[in-house]
Amino acid sequence: MDGSELLRLVDSLHRDKDIDKELVLQGIEAALLSAARKHLGLGESVTISIDRKTGAIIARDGEHELAPVELGRIAAQTAKQVMIQKIREAERDVVFTEYEKRVNSIVTGSVVRFEGPNMIINVGRTEAILPRTEQIPNEFYHPGERLRALIAEVKKVGHRVRIVLSRNSPDFVRRLFDLEVPEIAEKIIEVRAVAREAGHRTKIAVVSNDSKVDCVGACVGVRGTRIRNIVDELNGEKIDIVRWNDAPEVLIMNTLKPAEIANVLLDEASHTAVVLVPEDQLSLAIGKKGQNVRLTAKLTGWDIDIMTEAQLSERRQKAKKELAGIPGGDKIADKLCETGYSSLELIAGADVADLTGIEGIDEKMAAEILAYAQNAIANKPSAPPPQPEPDESRQKARKGLAGVPGGDKIADKLCETGYSSLELIAGAGVEGLTKIEGIDEKMAAEILAYAQSALAGAAGAPAEQPVSPPQPTAQQ
Numbered sequence: 001m002d003g004s005e006l007l008r009l010v011d012s013l014h015r016d017k018d019i020d021k022e023l024v025l026q027g028i029e030a031a032l033l034s035a036a037r038k039h040l041g042l043g044e045s046v047t048i049s050i051d052r053k054t055g056a057i058i059a060r061d062g063e064h065e066l067a068p069v070e071l072g073r074i075a076a077q078t079a080k081q082v083m084i085q086k087i088r089e090a091e092r093d094v095v096f097t098e099y100e101k102r103v104n105s106i107v108t109g110s111v112v113r114f115e116g117p118n119m120i121i122n123v124g125r126t127e128a129i130l131p132r133t134e135q136i137p138n139e140f141y142h143p144g145e146r147l148r149a150l151i152a153e154v155k156k157v158g159h160r161v162r163i164v165l166s167r168n169s170p171d172f173v174r175r176l177f178d179l180e181v182p183e184i185a186e187k188i189i190e191v192r193a194v195a196r197e198a199g200h201r202t203k204i205a206v207v208s209n210d211s212k213v214d215c216v217g218a219c220v221g222v223r224g225t226r227i228r229n230i231v232d233e234l235n236g237e238k239i240d241i242v243r244w245n246d247a248p249e250v251l252i253m254n255t256l257k258p259a260e261i262a263n264v265l266l267d268e269a270s271h272t273a274v275v276l277v278p279e280d281q282l283s284l285a286i287g288k289k290g291q292n293v294r295l296t297a298k299l300t301g302w303d304i305d306i307m308t309e310a311q312l313s314e315r316r317q318k319a320k321k322e323l324a325g326i327p328g329g330d331k332i333a334d335k336l337c338e339t340g341y342s343s344l345e346l347i348a349g350a351d352v353a354d355l356t357g358i359e360g361i362d363e364k365m366a367a368e369i370l371a372y373a374q375n376a377i378a379n380k381p382s383a384p385p386p387q388p389e390p391d392e393s394r395q396k397a398r399k400g401l402a403g404v405p406g407g408d409k410i411a412d413k414l415c416e417t418g419y420s421s422l423e424l425i426a427g428a429g430v431e432g433l434t435k436i437e438g439i440d441e442k443m444a445a446e447i448l449a450y451a452q453s454a455l456a457g458a459a460g461a462p463a464e465q466p467v468s469p470p471q472p473t474a475q476q
Contacts, residue, residue, distance in 0.1 A: 007055040019090045025050050027086030032057065036066075088159050095126050095161045099154045106175045107165070110146045121149065121165060128163035136167050137199040139235055148233060150175060168198035176233060177204065180226045181219050189215045192244045195298035199237060203255060203295045207244035216241050240295075248273065248302060255296040259285035262309070269339055269354065270346075272303040279308050283456040289405065290449025306452075319343065327368040328361070335360055336369075347373040401425075403454075405446040406439070413438055414447075425451040 010024045032048045036059065045062045059066035109121040109128065117132035119141065130149055141147060149165035150172040156162075166172060174194050183189040188210050196202040208215035219241050220227045231239060245251045249264035252273055259281045265274040277285045285306050286293050297304045307315070319342035323333040339358050341347045347355075347369060355366035400421055401411040417436050419425050425433070425447060433444035 004055055013087060019087065019094055023090050024087065025052065027090065031086060092156065092159055092161055096154065096156055099151060099161065099163055102151050103154055104171055105151055106148050106179065107151055108146060108148050111141045111143050113143060123163065126161060126163065128165050130165040130167065134164070134166035134168055136235065139199065170194040170196040173202050173204060176230045177219065180229050183213060183218045188213055189218055193299050195295045197291060197295065201238045201240065201291060201295060203240045203242055203299050205242040205244040205299055216243055242299065248300060251300050252296060252302065252304065255299050256285050256292065267339065270303070272305060274312065275304060275306045276309055276312060277306060282306065282308060283453055286449055286453040286456065288453070290446055290453055293449055294446065315342070327372055328365055332360060344373045344376050348377055405450055406443055410438065422451045422454050426455055
């Protein structure tokens with residue numbers, strides 16, 4: 001290969017692969033030097049360089065100049081292999097640098113093939129993977145179809161670049177709003193939080209930095225055009241646009257709409273919000289299989305407990321009865337209940353500093369209350385666990401628990417431990433359910449919400465109504 005042909009090859013690599021010319025020439029020099037030392041037995045004194053203008057290869061062993069033919073055919077073959085490796089590494093670095101900058105942004109590609117449950121997507125200069133875990137449930141594509149996805153991760157794996165895409169991430173919805181709503185891209189409207197159950201429903205909280213711009217109306221668009229484009233991209237996934245508010249109680253009320261909320265009681269100590277709703281709004285507030293309350297908890301960052309006034313009154317009476325005899329009398333018992341310490345277990349788990357933060361309790365009284373709670377728990381007889389159902393009635397119980405989160409396996413566990421009906425589950429509380437093997441706090445909350453929703457629906461509460469996006473104001 002003469003010098004001009006070598007330069008043409010380097011220029012072609014630069015144009016086709018976007019690899020820097022100097023990087024390619026340095027790779028060729030390093031490859032030739034490695035081959036010369038390995039196959040010709042030349043020492044450290046050998047140097048090889050390529051003239052950047054003519055492409056001529058200049059080899060020297062000390063003061064002695066070597067002709068290119070002296071490098072030999074074997075050395076040339078080794079140099080070729082090393083050069084190919086260097087070019088691949090350079091190409092990988094170019095792809096990595098380009099796509100690393102685009103992490104958390106949306107890319108459009110076409111489906112190339114399937115590798116098991118994963119899809120391989122052509123995104124331009126390279127291919128990316130869309131794992132099954134990052135796909136929207138019940139969404140199917142065929143080779144050749146085009147789709148949009150979020151670049152979730154870019155990393156080097158050997159001589160390749162692995163690009164992982166996602167369509168079920170909450171950030172995917174956030175970026176779709178960035179594309180469809182110019183006011184968000186211009187920072188006039190800000191997306192504060194997104195909570196999502198991919199394929200079912202998303203709640204997105206927005207706020208306007210300009211009093212003249214309605215954040216909800218701008219996101220919906222004229223006659224719903226903007227929100228419709230996003231819903232179509234997500235194959236019909238429901239989207240609730242929530243008006244952000246810095247006051248947690250107002251934000252919770254906005255997020256639970258269209259359910260009517262009577263009051264929101266915040267417990268800062270446990271970061272729990274008790275939401276009071278009318279009896280006929282209980283099912284709507286909880287949502288189908290507890291979905292509405294779960295998304296609200298994710299969006300606001302508060303643990304949400306939805307109940308009616310009657311249920312709250314019953315809980316308080318039960319708490320006051322349990323705290324009867326507490327140092328300080330009924331007045332202190334009421335204060336403890338109001339601040340979330342509604343049981344001896346919760347009080348015993350606190351410390352003196354926590355209790356002294358409550359109005360009317362000093363350090364001495366806090367120490368007395370703590371000692372009383374710990375002593376009462378130590379002497380409290382343990383309640384017998386629910387008795388398992390006999391085999392002949394277990395099948396009937398299983399039928400009543402069909403649809404419970406976790407499937408048949410969790411339904412079996414519930415029946416085995418005595419929670420054989422929705423009524424027993426609804427009265428157990430999260431703490432009682434987490435004692436069952438295989439049920440963590442998150443699943444316990446889902447099971448509890450499911451049971452409450454099912455019972456509220458059975459009592460004749462109206463079915464959940466679909467949330468229609470707000471109509472834009474005349475200003476939009």
